[in-house]
Amino acid sequence: MEAKNPYYEGHLFVAAIRVLEHKNGAPPALDQIAEFLKFSNEQAGLICRRLYEGGMIAQVEGAFEGRWVVADHLKLEELPREVESTELDNALKKFQAERNKLAQKVESIKEQQAQKRKELFAGLEKKLKKDLSKE
Secondary structure (H helix, E strand, O other): OOOOOHHHHHHHHHHHHHHHHHHHOOOOEHHHHHHHHOOOHHHHHHHHHHHHHOOOEEEEEOOOOEEEEEOOHHHHHHOOOOOOOOHHHHHHHHHHHHHHHHHHHHHHHHHHHHHHHHHHHHHHHHHHHHHHHHO
């Protein structure tokens, strides 16, 4: 699944809250939202936490679990519209760059070894011809 920007995910999450609240007649739980959106519970929890910290949604304590309601839908417009680069993405890019450097270094060493082998065989052939010509 391609990465969506926070603006898109925020609007999608709030829309799911509204639809589920209308459908069930009560604010939805996080697992209901995740199931409705076909998100993993972890991904839904991450989006939920971002929106909660931004004041866009609020948690209503229920008897067994927390339920989610829309607090301030206008704050959704403040969400960034570009995809965020995470630390994991940055670390992955750094690792790939280092791996490419290592691959280039290995290739360079292989080329040097091939050149040395070629020079060694050329030297042995020259010596062998010289020894054969003496006899």
